[in-house]
Amino acid sequence: MSEIKQISLFVENRPGRTAKVAKTLSDAGVNIRALTIAEAGDFGVIRMVLDDPEKGYKVLKENAFTVSMTDVLAVEMKDTPGGLYEIVNTLGLNSVNVDYAYAFVTAKAERAMLILRVDDIAKARRVLSEKNVKIATKEEIQAI
Amino acid sequence: MSGYWDPHIERMPLEDLHALQEDRLKSVVRYVYDHSAFYRRRFKEAGVEPGDIKTLADIVKLPFTRKVDLRDNYPTGMFSAPKSQVVRYHVSSGTTGKPTVVGYTKGDIETWSESLARAFTSIGLGSDDVVQVGYGYGLFTGGLGAHYGAERIGAAVLPVGTGNTERQIELMQDLGTTAIACTPSYFLHIMEVAEKMGVSIKKDTKLKAGIFGAEPWSLETRKRIEDATGIKAYDIYGTSEISGPLFTECYVQKGIHVWADMFLIEVLDPKTDEHVADGETGELVFTTLHKFALPLIRYRIGDLSIMNSEPCECGRTHPRIMRILGRTDDMLIIRGINVFPSQVESVLMKIPEVGDHWEILVDRKGPLDMMTVRVELTETGFSDKIGDLMKLKKKVSKELKGVLNIAAEVDLVEPGTIPRSMGKAKRVTDNRKV
Numbered sequence: 001m002s003e004i005k006q007i008s009l010f011v012e013n014r015p016g017r018t019a020k021v022a023k024t025l026s027d028a029g030v031n032i033r034a035l036t037i038a039e040a041g042d043f044g045v046i047r048m049v050l051d052d053p054e055k056g057y058k059v060l061k062e063n064a065f066t067v068s069m070t071d072v073l074a075v076e077m078k079d080t081p082g083g084l085y086e087i088v089n090t091l092g093l094n095s096v097n098v099d100y101a102y103a104f105v106t107a108k109a110e111r112a113m114l115i116l117r118v119d120d121i122a123k124a125r126r127v128l129s130e131k132n133v134k135i136a137t138k139e140e141i142q143a144i
Numbered sequence: 145m146s147g148y149w150d151p152h153i154e155r156m157p158l159e160d161l162h163a164l165q166e167d168r169l170k171s172v173v174r175y176v177y178d179h180s181a182f183y184r185r186r187f188k189e190a191g192v193e194p195g196d197i198k199t200l201a202d203i204v205k206l207p208f209t210r211k212v213d214l215r216d217n218y219p220t221g222m223f224s225a226p227k228s229q230v231v232r233y234h235v236s237s238g239t240t241g242k243p244t245v246v247g248y249t250k251g252d253i254e255t256w257s258e259s260l261a262r263a264f265t266s267i268g269l270g271s272d273d274v275v276q277v278g279y280g281y282g283l284f285t286g287g288l289g290a291h292y293g294a295e296r297i298g299a300a301v302l303p304v305g306t307g308n309t310e311r312q313i314e315l316m317q318d319l320g321t322t323a324i325a326c327t328p329s330y331f332l333h334i335m336e337v338a339e340k341m342g343v344s345i346k347k348d349t350k351l352k353a354g355i356f357g358a359e360p361w362s363l364e365t366r367k368r369i370e371d372a373t374g375i376k377a378y379d380i381y382g383t384s385e386i387s388g389p390l391f392t393e394c395y396v397q398k399g400i401h402v403w404a405d406m407f408l409i410e411v412l413d414p415k416t417d418e419h420v421a422d423g424e425t426g427e428l429v430f431t432t433l434h435k436f437a438l439p440l441i442r443y444r445i446g447d448l449s450i451m452n453s454e455p456c457e458c459g460r461t462h463p464r465i466m467r468i469l470g471r472t473d474d475m476l477i478i479r480g481i482n483v484f485p486s487q488v489e490s491v492l493m494k495i496p497e498v499g500d501h502w503e504i505l506v507d508r509k510g511p512l513d514m515m516t517v518r519v520e521l522t523e524t525g526f527s528d529k530i531g532d533l534m535k536l537k538k539k540v541s542k543e544l545k546g547v548l549n550i551a552a553e554v555d556l557v558e559p560g561t562i563p564r565s566m567g568k569a570k571r572v573t574d575n576r577k578v
Contacts, residue, residue, distance in 0.1 A: 008528030010521055012558050040530045043556050047528055064560050066526045099529055117528075 003071035003121060004138050005053040009046040010066040013039060021046060021065070028059040033144060034104040034115055047102070049074070049115055051142050073116045073124055074136040077103065087114060087133060094127040096120050106144050149265035149297065150258070153405055154460045161404050161461060166200050168433035169408060173197045173206065176439050179224035182217055183441065203408065203431065204419075209443045211244065214385065219245040225437040235283040236384045246285075246384050247437040253292065255434050256387040259403055260293020264323075266394035266401065266458065267353055267378050271298030274319055274350075278312060278326030278334075279358065280567050281305045285388025286358055290325040290380075293389075299323075306330065306566035309337045317343065320350045325380070325389075328356040328365055329569035332500040335372060336564075345373040355380045357389060359568045360468050360486040364493030368500060379467060383445055385438075386430050391465075399452050399464030406434045409463065410442070411451045414472065422453050425469065446472040476506060476572065478513045481550050485571045488517060488552075491543050497525025497536050501562040508576040516553040517544060520562055 011017045018037070025032060031051040038045045050056040053069065060067045077083040084103075091098060099117040106113055113136065118124045125135060148154045156164070174194040176183035187193065190207040197205065214222060223230070230247045248256070269275065275294035279286030287305055294301045302319055304312055306326070312334060315321070324331065331354055338345055345351055354369065357380035369377045381400045382390035386407065391400045402409055410419060411426035420426040428447045432439045450466040470484035477483070485504060492498050499520035507514045517540070525536060533556060540554045563570070 006528075008526075010526050010533075010556075010558060012561065038530050040534060043533070045528050045530060045533070064558075066521055066523060066559055068523075068526055068528060070528055 002138055004049065004074050004115075004136070004141055005057075005069045006072040006115065006117070007048045007050055007053055007056050007060065008068050008070055009048075009060060011044055011046055013042050013044055018046065020063075021060070024059055024063050024065075025050070025056055028055060030056040030059065033141060034102065034113070036100075036102040038100070047100075047115075049141060051144075070117060071121055073118065073121060073128075074141055075114045075116060075128060076111045076134040076136060077114045079105065079112045083112065084114065086131070087116075087128065090127055090131050090133070091116075091118065091124055094123065096124045096127065147265060147270075148459075149262040153403075154262060154266075154462065156405075156461055158455075158461055162200060164405055165408055165433060168405070169200060169203065169431065170194070170197055172431070172433055172435075172439050173441065175436070176224050176441060180222060180439075182213070182222045183224075200408070203410070203442065206431075206442050208417075208429070209440050211385070211444075211446065214244040214246075215242045218242060220247060222440075223247055223438050225249050230437050234285045234288075234384055234388065244385070246387075248387070249437045252387065252435050252437050255406060256289060256390065257292040257296045259387070259390045259406060260289065260392075261296040262403065263380070263390070263392035263394075263401070264293055264297050264299070264355075266460070267323075267355070267376070267392060268395055269294070269297060269299055269323055269353065273297075273299040273322045274302060275299045276302040276304055276312070276316060276321040276324045278304060278306060278324055278330060279389075284567075285382075285384045286325075289382070289388035289390075290355065294323075294325075309334055309566075310341060313338050313341060313343055313349075316349050316351060322350050323353040323355060324351060325355040327358050327565070327568055328354075328361040328369070328377070329359065329501075329565050330567065331356060331369060331377075332365075333564040333566070335369070336500070345375070351375050353378060355392060357381055357392075360470050360474070360484075360489075362486055362490035362493055363467065364490050365500075368493055381465070381468060383447075385440060385443060385445065386432060387435065394456060394458040394460060396456060396458050398456065399466050401456065401460050401462045401464055404462045407431065408433055409451065409465065411449070412444075414448075422451055425450050427472065428465065448472065474572075476504070476515075476574065478506060478515050478550055481548065483515070483548050483550065487547055488544065489571075491547050492517070492519060492540070495540060495543065497522055498540065499559055501564065502571065503562050504572045506572070506574045506576055513576065514553065515550065516555055518555045518557050518562060520559045521556045522559065 033049040035048045097119045101116045103114045177194045229249045232248045236244045277290045281287030354377045366377045378393045380392045408431040410429040414427040430443045448469040452464045455461045470486045499522045502519045505516040537554045544552045
């Protein structure tokens with residue numbers, strides 16, 4: 001199964017940089033499904049799930065951004081108390097480490113979508129599936 | 145591997161070379177005493193007369209000349225030749241003070257060209273080569289100097305000057321440039337632009353040699369350039385006061401040959417003014433042995449280097465100076481510690497996560513000097529985990545501290561944000577108000 005490709009960007013922490021990213025994607029007709037910005041003082045990392053990651057990667061690179069693609073898991077999470085616990089507890093019990101995570105709610109919205117970067121993606125997929133946690137496919141993310 | 149331009153001189157046995165130097169030293173001392181009011185006054189103040197100079201060792205009796213003398217005697221107060229014999233002037237940009245004017249007789253231009261003809265031959269260039277001169281033409285000595293040297297060996301010269309980088313790369317392909325002379329920082333910029341244009345210097349051009357100078361650069365930068373482009377990168381050295389660019393490494397790449405029939409070099413401990421031994425770092429002091437418009441006696445150039453007088457494996461007997469460690473003017477004093485930008489460069493260029501362009505900012509916070517080194521993050525260095533980037537910052541900082549002995553703040557910046565230079569790179573911004 002092909003993994004979901006997250007696009008990550010290195011950006012300096014100065015006015016207008018995020019706008020430049022957004023404009024570049026918008027001009028290319030690429031839609032952002034989910035986005036998070038991690039900041040560390042004078043710089044930050046923008047992480048995004050896009051409807052067309054290959055195109056997004058290409059246009060950002062052409063515009064001289066430092067950009068990379070990372071495999072992440074998109075996991076459906078019950079939008080009720082305990083929804084997150086079920087997932088991260090399963091990973092923790094199986095010694096899978098979460099590097100970072102962020103969530104978004106889809107338009108269809110009974111469920112929230114949790115994006116996870118883990119140190120062992122194959123194992124995470126297996127142990128979550130065993131717990132009947134639904135893992136979204138690339139196509140599903142594209143079709144949201 | 146490559147021939148000699150003037151084998152008789154270049155391979156002259158040391159004792160003959162020293163005898164020639166001694167003759168020429170005596171002549172030049174007599175010449176400046178007779179023709180330059182400045183030197184006559186200077187010699188009198190020092191209590192020395194031309195007749196006191198009998199051997200090479202007597203040179204220590206002569207007074208030093210400094211850049212400030214050229215400024216104080218602006219424009220031509222130090223010249224020895226009458227105006228009728230001067231055929232060209234060059235004027236330094238005055239980056240470290242008032243501009244200085246240098247002049248040349250017809251013979252001086254010949255000697256200068258001859259010096260570079262020997263040098264270019266020593267890196268294997270000849271009449272089949274196309275030499276692209278990417279140094280500035282005009283008042284700066286780099287462009288015309290390299291131009292005359294390359295023409296003298298019969299190479300085809302492409303006098304493109306600085307800037308217009310895309311055109312430089314197109315011409316390099318169209319005319320089959322085999323060697324380029326420019327500043328190392330400008331060549332790094334050319335590499336970057338070529339990549340953007342989809343041109344591989346390795347595959348799409350005939351470039352085999354780079355002649356890089358006019359600013360200090362490190363062995364680590366050489367390695368980066370050579371690895372990325374497949375060319376050989378040679379160091380060129382000189383400064384306008386002694387004519388301009390004059391000397392390069394030979395193909396062996398183990399030091400820059402300084403032609404002893406044209407120049408006498410001393411290496412001094414800058415604190416005591418005593419000669420240091422071969423292999424020890426000191427300040428270079430040049431005496432011109434065959435220059436007539438503006439001969440200089442014991443000129444303190446301000447560059448720090450190491451001399452090696454052993455004959456080179458290329459067969460040349462003339463002494464070599466090792467890579468210039470820095471100019472005393474470029475040295476920063478940060479919290480009382482001497483820091484050369486070239487040291488910073490040598491650390492950074494060993495770290496693959498860091499790009500080719502960098503700069504140093506110096507500031508004062510309260511009583512404390514703060515040094516910030518800004519580096520561009522490369523694609524390979526980018527991790528989307530903040531922790532990895534923080535680790536990289538720490539690693540760069542630690543390596544800098546290991547070499548400089550002072551702590552430096554490291555800023556990671558986006559590629560392309562540090563200003564690119566066409567000529568001499570401006571690596572340091574010192575915002576301290578002293």
